[in-house]
Amino acid sequence: MVIVKDITKTFALSKKQMKMNGTRNKKKVAVKNVSFTAVPGEIYGLLGPNGAGKTTTLRCISTLIKPDSGSIKVDGFDTVNESSTVRKRLCLLTNELKADPNFSADYLFAFFGRLHGMTDEEIEKRKKFLFEVFGISEFAGIKTVDMSSGMKQKLSIALSLVHDPQVVIFDEPTNGLDIITARVVLDYLKRLRDEGKTVIISTHIMTVAEKLCDRIGMIMDGGIEAEGTLSEILEMTKEEDLDDAFFNIYKKSRERLDEK
């Protein structure tokens, strides 16, 4: 279970970033007062446009960065004060994570297993299972540098899952994946949910949210604007599909911003 409580994260911008964002503000509030709860056995989706604060939120949950205020509990452990324990229980997947090109899949799997405190037997067992799921077994002995890009992606996902985490976080799960890999990954996320894991994803693609997520939090400009199951959201907005519902909410939040 993941409980995000009222977190805010502000970045200090460098001169270059200020130029890129076209702003004269030295600070960017990437996430403000975000709260939500994701429970075991569900896939929770953060749906929002680019720059809404999805990645920042997920990085806070996975302890890579610390929120300025608010708190996050993963299975009851605080992400700031008990970050090591939190990392034992969760994994963060993104398409930016890479497998070290200088090593083989076998070696990397054992390496990360050990860093997670697993015994050699546990590692071996887990490896057999995950390499089977992602079809890596055949290529386990060759250096990552010699693998196809689809294979590399599957390997880095398998490596992140080495410790069988209770909480699985995936930032933009289909981004940059080839279509076959994307399908394998989405199927596996559903399987994790069915096993009772807590799964949190972010996406800007309506159909992914629609098909995959049990509950959706719509995040815009750093804040969650609406939350619920697909049918709850459609009911709330009186729209026919998620696309329209999203724009409905988006417009309202714009209007509120413009009034200010």
Add this chain to the structure above:
Amino acid sequence: MRNNIFTILKKELRRVFLDRKLAFTVFIMPGLTIAILYSVMGGMIEKTGDDAMDHVALVKTINVPSAFSDIASELYGDGMDVLPISIMDTEVAKKEVEAGDIDVLVIFREGSPAAIERYTNSVKDFSVRAGYMIDGIIDSMRLEVLGEKLGGIEETIIYNFTQIDLAKAEQRAGKAIGMLLPMLLTVFLFAGAMQVGMDIIAGEKERGTLSTMLLTPVKRSHIAIGKMLSLAIISLASCLSSLAGVLLSLPFSNSMFGGGFNVSDIAYSISDFALLIVQMIFMAVLFVSIICAMSALARNIKEAGGFIVPAYMIVLLMSMSSMFVRPEGLWGYFIPVYGNLLSIKDILMFEYKVVPGFAAIFSTLVFAGVMAFLMVRTFNSERIMKSA
């Protein structure tokens, strides 16, 4: 948790040892380069010496007394060709000296006292050498004239002058080695550590593999320490390789050190070698800490290079100045890097003392500690590790 440091250490070492190209540049190349460099340079210097011996000094003279040629053949035999010419040819002969066609032109002019002019070309080695030969002849001529005036050549002997060098052969050998070796060790130690260090820290950031490690339960400080330790081991190995290169090349290169010693004169004891290795370990730790701290700050390998190369320049300057200057007193030993270099030099020259040695180690540890602290701070900094 110490287990984790070890796991990371093993991975980094494996990375370097299994990468044949990297392993070659780090472990084989330093030794090989030094061995080849020393041997080739030694051989060249020896050959230059031989050439000088074979060379017949070409001297043209104008108006010189007959005694000049007599003494020349007495002192140098076939080593010098003396060719009297007419005063009309003065300008031509000067041009020849300038061009290196002949080595010296000597002109006598009558008068009281008589004048002697000696023309040489200081950029031509043969000319310089022939010039000294001429000086010897003129000295002898002076003594002869003096002897005639005083009533016998014996009368010109005022002192029996003997020069005795009390330096032991091993000390001379030590001085020769202590001159160059600290600098070479510095160059290779730093260069090796730099190449690997940038790759395993800034390179991992650039490739996006560092963040996968940050997502494990391992503390960031332990990741930093694991990387640092592995780099220290790697750079020490490359340093031992350079040392081996120097020792292997000594038989061919002793003339490079002025030819003042035989290889058999090198008489370092086991404890000298132990001290040397201890000092080298501390120097490796020092370099590694500098390189790690700067690599951690950088976003990619290119940026890391931009941070580290200036530090490399400073280290090179220090090592060069330690070749020539030696500060009075203890303070020099407290300067990081410089103090290490002085200590290594002391060991090689059989002049090692405990207090300065420890001063160097102390300052190294303090400085490396500060650098390591900075590196760990950097690893813990969100701002700097955000790209991970």
